[in-house]
Amino acid sequence: MTYKRFTDRLPIIPADAKEFNVTCHYCIVGCGYKAYTWPLNRQGGLAPAENKFGVDLREQQPLETEAWYAPSMYNVVKQNGRDVHLVIKPDVNCVVNSGLGSVRGARMAENRRSDVTGTQQQRLTDPMVWRYGTWQPTTWDDALDLVARVTARFIDMDNEDDLFVSMFDHGGSAGGYENTWGTGKLYFGAMKVRNCRIHNRPAYNSEVHSSRDMGVDELNYAYEDYTLTDTIMIVGANPLECQTNLFLNHMVPGLRNGAKAIIIDPRRTVTVRACEEAAGAENVLHLQPNSGTDLALLNAMFTYIADQGWVDRDFIAASTFADGIAVPEDSAHPAALGSFDRAREACRMSIAEAAGICGLAEADIIKAAEWYARPHEDGSRRKAVIAYEKGIIWGNDNYRTIGALVNLALATGNIGREGGGVCRLGGHQEGYFRPSDAFIGRPAPYFDQLLTSGRGRVHHIWACDHYKTTLNASVFKREYNRRTNMVKEAMDSAAGATREELVSAIEGAIRAGGLFSVNVDIIHSQIGQAAHVILPACESGEMNLTSMNGERRLRLVERYMDPPGQAMPDCLIAARLANHLERVLTEEGRTEYAARFKGFDWQSEEDAFMDGYHQANPEVTYERLRAMGNNGVQEPVVGYKDGKLIGTVRLYADGVFTRHGRADGKALFCLGGWRGLQAPGKAQQKANYRFLINNGRSNINWQNWFLDQDNDFVIDRFPLPFLQINPDDAAELGVNNGDMVEVYNDVGATQAMIYIEPTARRNETFMLFGAPSGTQGNVINAGVNELILPNYKQTWANIRKIADASPATAPLSFKSWEVRL
Ligand SMILES: Nc1nc2c(c(=O)[nH]1)N[C@H]1C(S)=C(S)[C@@H](COP(=O)(O)OP(=O)(O)OC[C@H]3O[C@@H](n4cnc5c(=O)[nH]c(N)nc54)[C@H](O)[C@@H]3O)O[C@H]1N2
Ligand SMILES: Nc1nc2c(c(=O)[nH]1)N[C@H]1C(S)=C(S)[C@@H](COP(=O)(O)OP(=O)(O)OC[C@H]3O[C@@H](n4cnc5c(=O)[nH]c(N)nc54)[C@H](O)[C@@H]3O)O[C@H]1N2
Ligand code: SF4
Ligand SMILES: [Mo]
Numbered sequence: 001m002t003y004k005r006f007t008d009r010l011p012i013i014p015a016d017a018k019e020f021n022v023t024c025h026y027c028i029v030g031c032g033y034k035a036y037t038w039p040l041n042r043q044g045g046l047a048p049a050e051n052k053f054g055v056d057l058r059e060q061q062p063l064e065t066e067a068w069y070a071p072s073m074y075n076v077v078k079q080n081g082r083d084v085h086l087v088i089k090p091d092v093n094c095v096v097n098s099g100l101g102s103v104r105g106a107r108m109a110e111n112r113r114s115d116v117t118g119t120q121q122q123r124l125t126d127p128m129v130w131r132y133g134t135w136q137p138t139t140w141d142d143a144l145d146l147v148a149r150v151t152a153r154f155i156d157m158d159n160e161d162d163l164f165v166s167m168f169d170h171g172g173s174a175g176g177y178e179n180t181w182g183t184g185k186l187y188f189g190a191m192k193v194r195n196c197r198i199h200n201r202p203a204y205n206s207e208v209h210s211s212r213d214m215g216v217d218e219l220n221y222a223y224e225d226y227t228l229t230d231t232i233m234i235v236g237a238n239p240l241e242c243q244t245n246l247f248l249n250h251m252v253p254g255l256r257n258g259a260k261a262i263i264i265d266p267r268r269t270v271t272v273r274a275c276e277e278a279a280g281a282e283n284v285l286h287l288q289p290n291s292g293t294d295l296a297l298l299n300a301m302f303t304y305i306a307d308q309g310w311v312d313r314d315f316i317a318a319s320t321f322a323d324g325i326a327v328p329e330d331s332a333h334p335a336a337l338g339s340f341d342r343a344r345e346a347c348r349m350s351i352a353e354a355a356g357i358c359g360l361a362e363a364d365i366i367k368a369a370e371w372y373a374r375p376h377e378d379g380s381r382r383k384a385v386i387a388y389e390k391g392i393i394w395g396n397d398n399y400r401t402i403g404a405l406v407n408l409a410l411a412t413g414n415i416g417r418e419g420g421g422v423c424r425l426g427g428h429q430e431g432y433f434r435p436s437d438a439f440i441g442r443p444a445p446y447f448d449q450l451l452t453s454g455r456g457r458v459h460h461i462w463a464c465d466h467y468k469t470t471l472n473a474s475v476f477k478r479e480y481n482r483r484t485n486m487v488k489e490a491m492d493s494a495a496g497a498t499r500e501e502l503v504s505a506i507e508g509a510i511r512a513g514g515l516f517s518v519n520v521d522i523i524h525s526q527i528g529q530a531a532h533v534i535l536p537a538c539e540s541g542e543m544n545l546t547s548m549n550g551e552r553r554l555r556l557v558e559r560y561m562d563p564p565g566q567a568m569p570d571c572l573i574a575a576r577l578a579n580h581l582e583r584v585l586t587e588e589g590r591t592e593y594a595a596r597f598k599g600f601d602w603q604s605e606e607d608a609f610m611d612g613y614h615q616a617n618p619e620v621t622y623e624r625l626r627a628m629g630n631n632g633v634q635e636p637v638v639g640y641k642d643g644k645l646i647g648t649v650r651l652y653a654d655g656v657f658t659r660h661g662r663a664d665g666k667a668l669f670c671l672g673g674w675r676g677l678q679a680p681g682k683a684q685q686k687a688n689y690r691f692l693i694n695n696g697r698s699n700i701n702w703q704n705w706f707l708d709q710d711n712d713f714v715i716d717r718f719p720l721p722f723l724q725i726n727p728d729d730a731a732e733l734g735v736n737n738g739d740m741v742e743v744y745n746d747v748g749a750t751q752a753m754i755y756i757e758p759t760a761r762r763n764e765t766f767m768l769f770g771a772p773s774g775t776q777g778n779v780i781n782a783g784v785n786e787l788i789l790p791n792y793k794q795t796w797a798n799i800r801k802i803a804d805a806s807p808a809t810a811p812l813s814f815k816s817w818e819v820r821l
Helices: 141-154 176-190 207-215 223-227 246-254 269-280 294-306 314-321 340-347 351-356 362-373 398-410 447-452 473-493 499-511 569-585 591-595 605-611 623-629 682-688 712-717 728-733
Strands: 020-023 032-041 072-077 084-090 127-131 134-137 165-167 196-198 232-237 261-266 282-288 324-325 336-337 383-388 423-424 458-464 514-521 535-537 545-548 553-557 639-641 644-646 669-671 691-696 722-726 738-745 750-758 764-768 796-803
Touching: 020 553, 020 623, 032 623, 127 141, 127 473, 134 423, 141 458, 141 499, 141 535, 141 569, 165 176, 165 447, 176 545, 176 569, 176 605, 196 447, 196 712, 207 398, 223 246, 232 246, 232 362, 261 269, 261 362, 269 282, 282 362, 294 362, 294 398, 294 639, 314 398, 336 340, 340 398, 340 669, 351 362, 362 383, 383 398, 383 644, 398 423, 447 473, 473 499, 473 514, 535 553, 553 623, 569 591, 569 605, 623 644, 682 796, 722 728, 728 750, 728 796
Parallel strands: 165 196, 165 458, 232 261, 232 383, 261 282, 383 423, 458 514, 514 535, 691 764, 722 750
Antiparallel strands: 020 032, 032 084, 072 084, 127 134, 127 535, 324 336, 336 669, 545 553, 639 644, 691 796, 722 764, 738 750, 738 796
16 A cells, blocks of 8 residues: 555654544444544654654564554544544454454545545535536535425425435444434434335335344344354354454454354355364354255254254243244234244254255254254253344345244343354444334335336435445336436526526426435435435544444544535434425425424534434433443443443343333244245246356445545455356356456346356356446346345346456456465
8 A cells, every 4th residue: 555655654643642532434343443633744753752652663563563553544634624644543442353453444544535645535525416417516505405495396294205215224434323313303203204215225124024023133242252152153144354353353262262163155255264264174164055045954953953952941931932823924024923832833844855955965954053052061051153144134035034043042042141142243333213113114115116117206315325236226227317317307408597497397307207316425426426416425533423333332433534525414414404494395385394394403413412312312422422432332321320331231131032022021933934035036037047146245345335436455456346256167158367247137237357266166156246337236136025125145147258357457366265375
């Protein structure tokens, strides 16, 4: 990096540099960092009194020294209008990461917008409106007045179905308790918007309905459980690349301590290799089931464990429902829920049958059951943690498969106890606080399908880019472009008209089938190219922001720099939009409706926090969180004593299960038998196309590349999304490393860069998702489960060559993910 940034040497952080608590705003792990800032015309010195670390830098420092930072951790940014040096480096005192960074988090500083070093110049600085055939910068009042006037034409008291909203539901960047409350209070409080969706799925629903219906919240453990356990079972997840410091700082010590690892993933990931290094290959069992067959495998394990009697009878008796069926299967429940005995009947699957469905050896399934549940020699219970993520959340039959995992944990008493848990590893951090969404109902409307079939008239988008990350994306983009272009043409024709005439022209185009699109983002995204109004948000660090990580650890990121230009926190954008709606509705004489938009007079993100999260959690304030530093407090917060917030290490330690809202406090088992590839069109696609297009993430890339695309460190590594492919398959197709191929099937086509990977199985590729230069979602069909959960991972397609390696891809390294050095 140094040579690319023309950095010869970096300034020493002076002793009096300002210090801020920072939680990395990328992944769920939420590593602790410290930000240091000081005036541009100064720097620290070598003597202990002259630098922030208080050490003598004239001496050679030890290997593990903290008195160090990398060029990627440095930048020059604006703070209160002045240029300052900025260093963001990992915090050794944070229990989450103990000073570790990652290839993403350790580049937070270089991914800040800087007018001095020239980084992230793509950041939006001003609201923009489609005018004179392009986007023109303007003021907040001008842009929001237009949004409010057009929106007001299509919403009415108790009928807001023409307003479609896409909004993040997470913590970290683009989220946090402040911003989920801001958008939530607007769309679910002032309004009741039914036609909405979350950033990562085409409906407003849960990723883990079954776990919650069974009474079990999906983030129920503490990261320390990985060091207290006998077995770590990782299902459909790749934590070395995706939850890096959770893996390195918690799972690896557990494995070094003697824990065994079971990994269920059709693909051999770097996580498998790293577990073998940490635990010894004999203590790692990697099961590679056929894509989408996890349910058969898990049900066979459950059957075998129950048949062997390796269950926790006392726990089952005390904490689970005993009386047959508690919840019948119906349109809101893709499986019945009930007692352990009923689940045994419904889920029964022999080892031999599962081996056939999954393509696994019978002995390996038995070994997995033993490693998960067989009691120790002395008869004591085995402790085991289950960690799962998108390999099954976006996999076949989400409801039943997650239910099958929770069944295993309930049967063996591995929830609410040290060394236990059945948990999502997580994606972004969490920071959900909104008014009830119960009015949306279950199943929630299939948002994308409504939009592409002509429904919806105004679309507000907050921090997501469906062009790169939704399913059936070829169709989505085609229809979205067509409908938004109708409105652009109307706006072009109304050039020079009054505001009233312009709004009427837009209304006319919408009534003829068009769509008015408002995009709130930090950059001009791909879906933003179709929008008519673009609103610039700011990120974590440019505002104060609270969120919690995968063990429910709540922290406050302190604002350490200014937002670019006119950019504002999302919660304040929502508030100002509410103010404008109130004004416009009042002007139109709709005063009763206008009154619903009161209560948005926040001036700061802290006001939004106090209005939302704090109301429900009165112990928690910014000041108290600041005092809790980077270790924060694990939610739920249950008190405040001696200057400290008191939290909860793990949920359900009392054996009472509440997530389903049942008064008896008993957990339910899931009665979900195996039923093949469940989502419409999947089995047929599998039969018709040669290659599995498995897909997901890479260590270096963050999400849909929104910052990566303006970061040469990342773009030089992967200018195009890679497609890992077996060497013999590549030879048959006549393609080489770096070649560009087209991936195509019945629903669309996309492009990728060939990456020959010897560990890839025949006919099973893996493509990087979310890329601007080749969207994997283009070839995912529209099929979802009964509750509108997408099935991104099960996709099949053919592959053909488009072009030889280009100047950008030819010089790249194509070493195996498992390169032996
Ligand atoms: N094929 C396939 N598709 C998938 C998946 C998969 O595994 N395979 N995974 C799914 C999952 S789990 C996810 S999370 C989604 C991700 O899908 P998206 O949510 O669409 O992707 P992100 O990159 O998280 O989008 C972040 C957007 O928010 C903007 N942004 C960043 N910070 C802020 C902020 O503070 N405020 C505002 N207003 N905007 C901000 C960024 O510029 C970017 O445009 O993709 C889903 N789609
Ligand atoms: N580096 C990096 N880290 C990230 C992100 C990022 O963009 N980059 N994004 C964050 C977000 S929002 C999320 S949601 C998480 C996602 O974190 P993960 O879920 O860990 O990541 P993925 O790569 O989407 O998928 C995980 C694995 O599922 C496997 N898989 C595919 N099909 C199946 C199947 O049928 N069965 C099983 N058992 N496994 C299958 C894939 O081979 C893949 O290795 O990562 C977070 N962390
Ligand atoms: S592991 Fe996640 S939270 Fe930690 S530094 Fe990396 S991206 Fe940030
Ligand atoms: Mo995600």
